[in-house]
Amino acid sequence: MPILQCVKVQRETAGLCCASGKVKLDPLLTPPQPLKTLFDGSDPDSSHFLQHILEYNNCFRMTSFGANIIREGGFMPTCKIQGQIYHLHGSMVPTPDEPHQFLQIYFISSMVDQLNVRCNIQGTTVKETNY
Numbered sequence: 001m002p003i004l005q006c007v008k009v010q011r012e013t014a015g016l017c018c019a020s021g022k023v024k025l026d027p028l029l030t031p032p033q034p035l036k037t038l039f040d041g042s043d044p045d046s047s048h049f050l051q052h053i054l055e056y057n058n059c060f061r062m063t064s065f066g067a068n069i070i071r072e073g074g075f076m077p078t079c080k081i082q083g084q085i086y087h088l089h090g091s092m093v094p095t096p097d098e099p100h101q102f103l104q105i106y107f108i109s110s111m112v113d114q115l116n117v118r119c120n121i122q123g124t125t126v127k128e129t130n131y
Helices: 035-040 046-051 053-058 102-107 111-122
Strands: 064-070 080-088
Touching (some): 046 053
Antiparallel strands (some): 064 080
């Protein structure tokens, strides 16, 4: 089993990631192209992709997480939630005056139109990287 090569912030303890070696994981599979080159830095769009990776991930979400999150100053390694956690998923059929969202995007027949909707949601994603 490989030693985990996690990235930690300054104040994280050595055992935070893998319980000081007690957690053993199988190695990750090599990602398919074009993800591999986007992750390893050999693609011209790698820098942009890595800086905006959460936005790219959000382009493919089917629901949205919602909660009242308690934010405290300084480093916060956990997410504190007050009350109920819920998922927003919207209707299966979009209303005529609203843009497609969440799972509705997957039912747009044209891949080009799907891509345009996904990129417009985030505003920081590049179409060529999403395709």
